[in-house]
Amino acid sequence: QKEVEQDPGPLSVPEGAIVSLNCTYSNSAFQYFMWYRQYSRKGPELLMYTYSSGNKEDGRFTAQVDKSSKYISLFIRDSQPSDSATYLCAMSGNTGFQKLVFGTGTRLLVSP
Amino acid sequence: GAGVSQSPRYKVAKRGQDVALRCDPISGHVSLFWYQQALGQGPEFLTYFQNEAQLDKSGLPSDRFFAERPEGSVSTLKIQRTQQEDSAVYLCASSLAQNRPYGYTFGSGTRLTVV
Numbered sequence: 001q002k003e004v005e006q007d008p009g010p011l012s013v014p015e016g017a018i019v020s021l022n023c024t025y026s027n028s029a030f031q032y033f034m035w036y037r038q039y040s041r042k043g044p045e046l047l048m049y050t051y052s053s054g055n056k057e058d059g060r061f062t063a064q065v066d067k068s069s070k071y072i073s074l075f076i077r078d079s080q081p082s083d084s085a086t087y088l089c090a091m092s093g094n095t096g097f098q099k100l101v102f103g104t105g106t107r108l109l110v111s112p
Numbered sequence: 113g114a115g116v117s118q119s120p121r122y123k124v125a126k127r128g129q130d131v132a133l134r135c136d137p138i139s140g141h142v143s144l145f146w147y148q149q150a151l152g153q154g155p156e157f158l159t160y161f162q163n164e165a166q167l168d169k170s171g172l173p174s175d176r177f178f179a180e181r182p183e184g185s186v187s188t189l190k191i192q193r194t195q196q197e198d199s200a201v202y203l204c205a206s207s208l209a210q211n212r213p214y215g216y217t218f219g220s221g222t223r224l225t226v227v
Binding site: 105 | 168220
């Protein structure tokens with residue numbers, strides 16, 4: 001079983017919908033939780049990160065971390081066709097160098 | 113440059129051929145990482161450099177994979193005797209500091225196809 005599990009989708013929603021993306025993980029040492037967006041034939045770009053538990057909001061995006069359940073979420077409000085991409089969750093520890101451990105990625109399609 | 117530059121963008125290699133993939137990190141970034149992303153999967157860690165020192169190579173899948181960063185800037189990932197299972201996108205990322213896992217900037221990758 002992988003350290004980080006993520007539903008690959010695809011997830012299809014109409015424009016304006018609220019999107020919920022999720023990951024579960026097994027490693028209790030993870031302290032940093034990142035969400036990346038990856039467009040086709042491009043590298044991942046960081047959307048948001050959270051340290052330890054809690055919520056973080058940035059415009060239409062909200063990230064949530066529940067360490068007790070080992071579950072993280074990304075919510076996208078008022079989704080736009082330009083949000084169509086693959087969303088990757090990534091995690092790491094917090095001492096010295098820590099490699100990022102990624103989920104499989106969820107492909108999101110927002111239709112006009 | 114403004115971002116992480118990788119070349120070539122696409123590489124087709126015949127099975128058994130050696131390939132070299134180049135990464136130009138953001139100027140001043142001391143940390144450099146290589147990841148491998150298979151089709152439909154998330155990136156998987158290969159190796160990490162801090163300046164010219166390769167501090168972690170635990171993710172390299174076999175001794176056919178070799179990475180270097182001799183002057184602490186440009187890095188090259190070399191794959192010898194390529195196999196079909198090596199087909200993937202190879203991503204390079206750089207970061208200003210090692211203790212900021214949220215501080216990576218990724219390049220667009222090199223898509224390697226082994227035929």
